[in-house]
Amino acid sequence: MSQPAIVQSLLAQHLTPEQFAPFGQVIYPSPDGLPFGPEDAQLQLQNGIPRFYIMQLGHHGMRFHKITRHQQCTQCLGALEGKEWLIAVAPPGSASTPEPEAIRAFRIPGSCFIKLEVGTWHAGPHFEAETVSFYNLELSDTNISDHETCDLIKTFGLAFELTTL
Numbered sequence: 640m641s642q643p644a645i646v647q648s649l650l651a652q653h654l655t656p657e658q659f660a661p662f663g664q665v666i667y668p669s670p671d672g673l674p675f676g677p678e679d680a681q682l683q684l685q686n687g688i689p690r691f692y693i694m695q696l697g698h699h700g701m702r703f704h705k706i707t708r709h710q711q712c713t714q715c716l717g718a719l720e721g722k723e724w725l726i727a728v729a730p731p732g733s734a735s736t737p738e739p740e741a742i743r744a745f746r747i748p749g750s751c752f753i754k755l756e757v758g759t760w761h762a763g764p765h766f767e768a769e770t771v772s773f774y775n776l777e778l779s780d781t782n783i784s785d786h787e788t789c790d791l792i793k794t795f796g797l798a799f800e801l802t803t804l
Contacts, residue, residue, distance in 0.1 A: 644798040651725045651744035651803050659745060662728040664754040680754040686711045687778035695772045703762040704791045704798035706737055710758050711785040715776040717752025724766040725801050731758030736789045744801050765801055
């Protein structure tokens, strides 16, 4: 029988582009007509057919023990209806598992979206509402052929509980 997991509290920080930079980009609204630039999502979708869709998720709590990454593309996520949500992330790297001490959590306001860099580990979206709809940009087969998950309980004996101030 396996040992019970140690549950660590993980405080979700307010999102800033600087703090989120090791994991991806924060994209805010911009005036129409501006030319493409570094503030726009720097996408990597050349390895397949892009898929842009709205996914509806149900509330599944603030605790997680699995974290996933996609090695073939960037991924963009944003909540519809201006709802705030949380995500836990760890930097991309060549190791087959994330470093638990490198996992960070962020509060994502409903006024922006995030782009996860290729290989960024992520757990979420997490939220308090019963359901939230998210737009998601990835590849059409991301969840089939590019979905590497680390079970933090099996690997490190850890689970995380997201908290906010």
